[in-house]
Amino acid sequence: MxxxxxxxxxxxxxxxxxxxxxxxxxxxxxxxxxxxxxxxxxxxxxxxxxxxxxxxxxxxxxxxxxxxxxxxxxxxxxxxxxxxxxxxxxxxxxxxxxxxxxxxHLKYRKMKTAPMMTSLHREKRVRSVRRFISKGDFFWNKVILSDEKKFNLDGPDENACYWHDLRKNERFFSKKQNGGATVMVWGAISPYGVSPLVFLNGNQNSGKYCETLDKALLPFAAEMYGEMENWVYQQDGASIHRSRFTRSWLNEKGVRTMDWPAKSPDLNIIENIWGIMARRVYLRQRQFDTIEQLKEVIEDVWAIISGELLQKLYRSIPRRMLAVLDGQGRATKY
Known part of the structure; x- marks a missing residue:
């Protein structure tokens, strides 16, 4: 032949x-x-x-x-x-x-980002997740999740790339949590809708943070849940979130909060919302000349976050908790 x-x-x-x-x-x-x-x-x-x-x-x-x-x-x-x-x-x-x-068995990939974690962080994540799981899956329907997000005029922050061996676990790029911001926004979500989006001007302190909650969180929660006892508020451990002033304000308003573990963006599904928004805001490598242009597009994209997407993400929370346990507190694929 x-x-x-x-x-x-x-x-x-x-x-x-x-x-x-x-x-x-x-x-x-x-x-x-x-x-x-x-x-x-x-x-x-x-x-x-x-x-x-x-x-x-x-x-x-x-x-x-x-x-x-x-x-x-x-x-x-x-x-x-x-x-x-x-x-x-x-x-x-x-x-x-x-x-x-x-x-x-090799593939060139962007490295996923994850905060640096110590053994103490991992232990706290495991303890927190066990406590959350004990509340049952339905508990999360009562939780309002919140976060801040930075947007740049010239596009999203890029991730590091590497040659990934498909036979091994994915690697994560450790990033600093607080970088210089161009436009910073605060937002919150529930299974039933999104809060008003708040653009944060200048350096934030406890007083400004509580003003944001007063004008955006409280009206949103009242619309979604009615009475205060029907919902719980999640926030990360930023210093202005856990200050004496903020704790006093939340207590005075009757807002119940969660003890959220540090270094846990993979547990907060609003991070997925931010990722989707960034792809839409910077669609086809779009860049912006002015802050006003960027803000307008951010608001438009936030307004079309669907209830179907929110419910799908909320349903993923129990799986995220189990992934943390399986990984003994380490960063997960989420």
């Missing part, structure tokens, strides 16, 4: 990667739809056809070097440029990227 077409660069990279995973010749053949003979000939002497894979300088990589590239990438700590420099390779960055792209 005549031989099939020559192996492509992509197929060669895939063969090397699968062989590195100790896959048999027959299994590699089935996976790629190429003959066992073609796979075997290539693995016997990959350097014979390496010129077509090498950089324009004519240099070529050995099988050992390609395996070293893949090993570096699977740690998640190296970019293609870092690998080239660290291993002192004679080929370009693009060649290394092709090898990594052809490796079945």
């Amino acid at each position: 005549p031989r099939g077409p020559p192996l492509t660069d992509l197929e060669k990279g895939q063969i090397l990667a699968l062989h590195h995973q100790l896959m048999s010749l027959r299994d590699i053949s089935k996976e790629l739809g190429r003959s066992v003979g073609a796979v075997q000939r290539f693995l016997k002497n990959p350097s014979l056809t390496a010129r077509s894979q090498a950089h324009v300088t004519g240099q070529k990589l050995t099988v050992r070097e390609e395996k070293a590239i893949i090993r570096k990438a699977t740690t998640g700590n190296y970019s293609a440029r870092d690998i080239k420099q660290d291993l002192n390779l004679p080929v370009g960055v693009r060649r290394i990227q092709k090898i990594l792209s052809a490796t079945p």
Whole structure:
């Protein structure tokens, strides 16, 4: 029988990667739809056809070097440029990227963000989640969740990228909680609707925060739930949220609050709302010239958050709690 077409660069990279995973010749053949003979000939002497894979300088990589590239990438700590420099390779960055792209268990991903957590943070998260679970799933229908969100004129903050080994857990990028803001908003949600959106001007203190709650939270809660005893307010542990002034104001107004664990954005579904809003606000890489333009679009996007989306997110809360327990308090996929 005549031989099939020559192996492509992509197929060669895939063969090397699968062989590195100790896959048999027959299994590699089935996976790629190429003959066992073609796979075997290539693995016997990959350097014979390496010129077509090498950089324009004519240099070529050995099988050992390609395996070293893949090993570096699977740690998640190296970019293609870092690998080239660290291993002192004679080929370009693009060649290394092709090898990594052809490796079945590697995928280039944006690193998810999560706050830095100590063992004490993780322990507190586990204790809090156990307490929340004991209240039952229906409890969350009474909870008003709140948060602040920053929007930039020139687009959303970007996440770090890395080569993700699909056989391992995803990595998280640790970010600072308080960065410089362009436009800061406060919002709250219930399973039944969204609160008025409040744009926060200047540095915030306890007095300003309570003014926001007075003009936005209390009317919203009254509309959604009626009597004060029918709802509970969630807020994070920012200093102005837990100050003596704020605690006194909340107590005076009869607002019941939750003891929310620190470093837990993955438990607060309003974070998902902010993510959806950011994608819509900056649709097609849109940027803004003025604060007024940005505010107008933010308000429009907030106004069309659907009840169906809110209810779906609220139904996910019990699963989030279980994920925290399963991960012993560590950051979850949420």
